[in-house]
Amino acid sequence: MPEVLKAPLVVEFPFTRSLGPVQSAFLTGLRERVVLGVRTTDGRTLVPPVEYDPVTAEEIHDLVEVAPTGTVTTWAWNHAPRRGQPLTTPFAWVLVRLDGADTALLHALDAPGPDAVHTGMRVRIRWAGERTGAITDIACFEPHDGEPGQPSGSHGELAGDRVTGIVAPARLDYTYSPGRAQSAYIAELSTQRTVGERCPSCRKVYVPPRGACPTCGVPTAEQVEVGPRGTVTTFCIVNIKAKNLDIEVPYVYAHIALDGADLALHGRIGGIPYDQVRMGLRVEPVWTEGARYPDHYRPTGEPDADYDAYKELL
Amino acid sequence: MTSEEPSGVRDIAVVAFAQTDVRRTTDELSEVEMLMPVLHSVLDRTGLKTADMDFTCSGSSDYLAGRAFSFTLALDGVGAWPPISESHVEMDGAWALYEAWTKLLTGDADTALVYSYGKSSPGSVRDVLTRQLDPYYVAPLWPDSVALAALQAQALIDAGDTDEPALAAIGARSRRVATLNSRAQLRGSVPQGDYVVRPLRTGDCPPVGDGAAAVILAAGERARALCSRPAWIRGIDHRIEAHALGVRDLTDSPSTRLAAEKAGAFERPVDTAELHAPFSAQEVVLRKALRLNDSVRVNLSGGALAANPMMAAGLIRIGEAAARIHRGESDRALAHATSGPCLQQNLVAVLEGEPR
Numbered sequence: 180m181p182e183v184l185k186a187p188l189v190v191e192f193p194f195t196r197s198l199g200p201v202q203s204a205f206l207t208g209l210r211e212r213v214v215l216g217v218r219t220t221d222g223r224t225l226v227p228p229v230e231y232d233p234v235t236a237e238e239i240h241d242l243v244e245v246a247p248t249g250t251v252t253t254w255a256w257n258h259a260p261r262r263g264q265p266l267t268t269p270f271a272w273v274l275v276r277l278d279g280a281d282t283a284l285l286h287a288l289d290a291p292g293p294d295a296v297h298t299g300m301r302v303r304i305r306w307a308g309e310r311t312g313a314i315t316d317i318a319c320f321e322p323h324d325g326e327p328g329q330p331s332g333s334h335g336e337l338a339g340d341r342v343t344g345i346v347a348p349a350r351l352d353y354t355y356s357p358g359r360a361q362s363a364y365i366a367e368l369s370t371q372r373t374v375g376e377r378c379p380s381c382r383k384v385y386v387p388p389r390g391a392c393p394t395c396g397v398p399t400a401e402q403v404e405v406g407p408r409g410t411v412t413t414f415c416i417v418n419i420k421a422k423n424l425d426i427e428v429p430y431v432y433a434h435i436a437l438d439g440a441d442l443a444l445h446g447r448i449g450g451i452p453y454d455q456v457r458m459g460l461r462v463e464p465v466w467t468e469g470a471r472y473p474d475h476y477r478p479t480g481e482p483d484a485d486y487d488a489y490k491e492l493l
Numbered sequence: 494m495t496s497e498e499p500s501g502v503r504d505i506a507v508v509a510f511a512q513t514d515v516r517r518t519t520d521e522l523s524e525v526e527m528l529m530p531v532l533h534s535v536l537d538r539t540g541l542k543t544a545d546m547d548f549t550c551s552g553s554s555d556y557l558a559g560r561a562f563s564f565t566l567a568l569d570g571v572g573a574w575p576p577i578s579e580s581h582v583e584m585d586g587a588w589a590l591y592e593a594w595t596k597l598l599t600g601d602a603d604t605a606l607v608y609s610y611g612k613s614s615p616g617s618v619r620d621v622l623t624r625q626l627d628p629y630y631v632a633p634l635w636p637d638s639v640a641l642a643a644l645q646a647q648a649l650i651d652a653g654d655t656d657e658p659a660l661a662a663i664g665a666r667s668r669r670v671a672t673l674n675s676r677a678q679l680r681g682s683v684p685q686g687d688y689v690v691r692p693l694r695t696g697d698c699p700p701v702g703d704g705a706a707a708v709i710l711a712a713g714e715r716a717r718a719l720c721s722r723p724a725w726i727r728g729i730d731h732r733i734e735a736h737a738l739g740v741r742d743l744t745d746s747p748s749t750r751l752a753a754e755k756a757g758a759f760e761r762p763v764d765t766a767e768l769h770a771p772f773s774a775q776e777v778v779l780r781k782a783l784r785l786n787d788s789v790r791v792n793l794s795g796g797a798l799a800a801n802p803m804m805a806a807g808l809i810r811i812g813e814a815a816a817r818i819h820r821g822e823s824d825r826a827l828a829h830a831t832s833g834p835c836l837q838q839n840l841v842a843v844l845e846g847e848p849r
């Protein structure tokens with residue numbers, strides 16, 4: 180068995196999210212150093228505010244300002260901050276009930292060490308220098324010995340444009356491993372051979388192999404070399420240039436049934452004007468120096484395959 | 494296609510259960526390659542083939558391995574062509590079992606295959622789980638799963654419900670009893686270790702591992718034909734609490750208590766409980782919410798502190814409880830599954846064997 184392949188895989192996306200009226204008011208408030216809660220019909224004040232009562236599911240929108248000072252309701256010491264967390268130095272995660280609120284807000288507390296933190300301790304908001312209307316406008320909390328803070332009295336009438344959306348970048352890092360069957364397939368490709376796997380039950384040859392027959396639900400293991408030539412079973416004409424892809428449009432992207440395979444794979448068709456590609460066209464792979472897979476497929480010059488020869492593979 | 498039960502409500506049972514060994518990494522296996530042996534194992538126990546299944550339901554999460562639509566590829570393992578009656582939940586397989594149970598209750602199916610799998614090893618599960626949090630107020634701070642569990646543990650300590658030595662004892666007991674569970678990832682004596690996020694130490698946290706599990710459900714006489722002592726599902730219910738941690742009392746789990754009540758757990762005592770408590774402090778919360786006293790055998794499998802394959806660990810709790818009934822080691826068992834931070838969502842199933 181060839182070495183199992185591994186490669187880094189980064190999944191990264193800036194999620195653009197729109198805000199409802201209550202979230203919009205809260206995040207606009209943070210930008211102006213004002214903390215707004217929302218009052219439920221039974222008189223509790225929720226901070227951070229939500230649009231629906233968590234108990235009754237009733238819609239709520241009665242905004243009320245609370246103080247920038249509060250009390251820690253529980254905490255956890257984080258000696259090794261991770262990427263994206265509010266502070267890069269050791270800190271405490273805290274739930275803080277701000278003065279005037281009945282619920283607690285999750286954030287970070289900047290403290291010298293775990294011995295300096297306890298449930299019930301008094302803290303205040305440390306505002307971020309640059310604020311955009313996001314939860315990170317609160318840089319963190321810090322210990323606070325003084326009087327409770329006073330609300331600004333703004334009651335949600337805030338200066339400037341309201342924040343109506345946030346962009347939340349997310350990034351996760353993986354080490355991707357394709358498993359036994361696909362590792363073997365990729366290893367063979369590096370010698371310019373295409374190898375599928377045959378189902379022991381229905382005898383179909385799958386390429387690329389996934390280690391199982393999707394019809395019979397049994398493992399596949401017997402390797403079978405297929406191609407290199409094949410037949411175009413269906414195709415489309417691509418008219419929009421993809422970002423970072425150096426291929427002139429229009430070009431043809433096709434399903435290609437390699438000789439001996441019972442499943443079509445896909446690839447680009449070159450060496451023929453795009454409007455002359457057709458179902459049944461016989462093609463062969465074109466490799467470029469050092470590539471791990473064919474760059475494209477080109478016509479072999481053979482007569483077209485009979486429709487009956489590939490109709491099961493459409 | 495199905496016979497009416499005398500009571501008007503169909504009796505449905507877990508008739509077979511299988512699970513993989515749970516391992517820290519399974520680089521050499523794709524998800525379907527990891528899953529297939531367990532599917533064949535559970536089918537072998539009943540003599541059924543995938544084609545005999547009226548309904549198939551699975552649970553998994555693409556975020557774990559960073560692969561979009563990975564469940565569609567995993568379907569290769571059950572032979573999805575020609576098209577089968579199939580569904581998927583982006584959750585632990587315990588919720589897939591709930592969906593399958595509902596399907597059987599309607600009478601549209603007599604048998605169901607339920608499976609779930611999780612490959613956590615490609616990514617960092619602590620970071621991955623931050624993406625299930627409130628995207629406006631919480632996820633931008635990237636609080637990892639251990640940090641949130643640690644906030645809950647500290648709240649319990651402050652309330653006087655537990656202390657660090659008691660938490661360490663829960664982890665130690667879980668791994669000690671897991672010596673009898675060859676599938677578990679951590680077995681025997683494991684050092685309690687350093688703080689991960691204080692007050693939780695390594696020994697209070699679940700191991701990160703890859704694994705899969707599968708269960709077969711059958712209704713009425715079909716269940717009796719497939720299993721000598723079916724584990725009849727007397728009730729299942731699942732409930733959810735507010736997403737925001739600061740709104741909840743982290744020392745209690747009202748949703749677990751309500752689910753247990755609706756599932757009938759309090760009508761008569763259970764002899765066995767399989768609790769999905771990934772963190773030691775969560776076992777304290779669940780024992781309290783479920784009113785489990787020392788006469789109940791809790792987590793004889795070792796529980797999630799011995800093996801916690803994401804998306805399968807909850808289904809494994811139901812499978813372990815059912816397997817004890819199959820083997821005659823339990824007559825009435827409770828199984829619990831959780832999802833989300835700090836026991837946000839909870840499912841409770843009550844299983845019974847007929848008198849021997």
Ligand SMILES: [Zn+2]
Nearest residue numbers: 378381392395
């Ligand atoms: Zn087959």
